[in-house]
Amino acid sequence: MALSAQKGRLIAVIGDEDTCTGFLLGGIGEINKKRESNFLVVDKNTSVPDIEEAFRSFLKRDDIAIILIVQNVAEMIRHVIDSHVQPIPAVLEIPSKECPYDASKDSILRRAKGMFAAEDLR
Amino acid sequence: MTLGKKMAESENINFTKLCEKLDDVALEFFNTLSTLYEVQDKLEETMKDGFLNLSRSRYSMGIKSVSCLQWNENNMVATTKVCVDSDSSCTPFLLQENKTADGNALYVSPDTESTTLRYRKAASKSLPDDDSDKIEDLIPLKKMESSSKEMTKSLKSKDPLHWFGVLVPQTLRQSQRQFQDAVELTVTIANLRTKLLSLRKDYVGLKREKKALNKTIT
Secondary structure (H helix, E strand, O other), X not given: OOOOOOOOEEEEEEXXXXXXXXXXXXXXXXXXXXXXXXXXXXXXXXXXXXXXXXXXXXXXXXXXXXXXXXXXXXXXXXXXXXXXXXXXXXXXEEOOOOOOOOHHHOHHHHHHHOOOOHHHHO | OOHHHHHHHHHHHHHHHXXXXXXXXXXXXXXXXXXXXXXXXXXXHHHHHHHHXXXXXXXXXXXHHOOHHHOOOOOOOOXXXXXXXXXXXXXXXXXXXXXXXXXXXXXXXXXXXXXXXXXXXXXXXXXXXHHHHHHHHHHHXXXXXXXXXXXXXXXXHOOHHHHHOOOOOHHHHHHHHHHHHHHHHHHHHHHHHHHHHHHHHHHHHHHHHHHHHHHHHO
């Protein structure tokens, strides 16, 4: 199938209010006919199971290609992110307003670095 | 030369080629990794500027004027989408930027808009001779504009910037531009990560091959 003929997929975002406002301002927000949104605002009242559920529902949706998740929220559901190994949807950890991005915490980069074990280099 | 000696020599050549291939993949991997770190830094910078401009616009518009309460949840349509090419292992994600479901551009660039308006005004007045052919060229463009006037109107209503009012401060526009750039950068990062994982797969495969060949040589 030609790339141009394909239907565009969405970018989902999980993060604090400002991150969501920014990315929605960037034009990625959508609420479909079933009233399902592609974003989740995480505040102090949002529980970890809620975040986990939203993340799993984004993984299941076939109209989502990339999931952006703020790194400090990603830390809360690290086990779920680590268990996702499929290339699509791609899960990207982004910096938040409060916490800068730390590459050593990133699931994919940790996985990629793991291929160079010390014994291989001997 | 005996047959055994010949076979050992060809195996040695194969082994050297495999080692070179392995080195190439490792180098490519580190190059991609350094590019990824650069783009990550760029994303962090862009988002930082975006947050700062968002705070500035909140300062000038009022605390409650830039929050989730302004989001238009009744008619929220994504203007930026991603095309997925699952066959490509290096760049599977392609940004479908600023386009609505109809495939029309949402934002009219300010340069084009101002130029057309200037020509329209000039057309009604007397003009020097060298400008006349420019106006002739613009007539079909003008017709096209009038026919797509309604369409542009509906497209503009989908601009998320309008959730926050009609006359929004410049800082909010800048913030929007920065977050649009951030979206572009995230797509680049997604592509680089996919490339990284595919290189990792190649490396592991080649390493296994090398081990097997090493055993046969020794």
